[in-house]
Amino acid sequence: MKSYLISLSIENYNTVLITKTISNIILGIISILIVKKLDLFELGGLKPVKTEKKLLLIFPFIYVAGLNLVFGDDIPNFTSINLIVLLLYCLSIGIAEELSLRSVLLPLLIKYFGNSKKSVVKSIFIAAIIFGLLHFIKFDKGVYGEISQFFFATFIGVMFGALLIVTKRIYPLIIIHMLIDFAAKLDSVGVNFKPEGINETDIIGAVFTVIITLPCLFYGMYIMKKYIPENYIETNYI
16 A cells, blocks of 8 residues: 555545545445345344443454554654545445445345344354455455455454344444554555564465454354344344
8 A cells, every 4th residue: 555655646545535435435325225125224233222232342442452552653744634534434444344244234144044043143154254255356465465354354244243233233333344444554654553574465464464363253253152042033023
């Protein structure tokens, strides 16, 4: 991203991000329309109900903050407008991906496979794997980098899917997703969140990325095992 930023002017960089932001918002709107059409509001975490098991949301916030503190650096002298554009872009990614994958795809999979705990867990993993596979689209990080991104996204997808099922709210996941992307994309303004010598395009960097994301997978599995009941969906959901 640094070379990309250098090769273009800052104004063009902002224009690209704004364009992508608009595209993501459109995808988010389409997802909400699908949710409305198929009546997926409650399963998709969009129904205005009380958030359940709120304390389960603490770990992902600590996880993101921890990565920033351990591997972060001082943000260089960069205009606030550029950071705001980047932040809004990351928010739009969270909106688009969480609504389309967690509020639409996951509920549809649950309705298809059934209301048993085993079926819900299967749906969470399938949605997470699809989330991971979508990160192959650009294929701009080399073989090792793409593989690590697949596992990175899949592990986080498992955690997010489990959190949605248990907390019944999509909005906290959108915020967490935004923070993860914001930290990951700060390299575009000169901030490196990896230890010196770690390059995500080589095998060492790929293994490092997978290892630091494993806690998300384990946390998601813990939530599914402890908090998802044997019959998750009430009769009126089917």
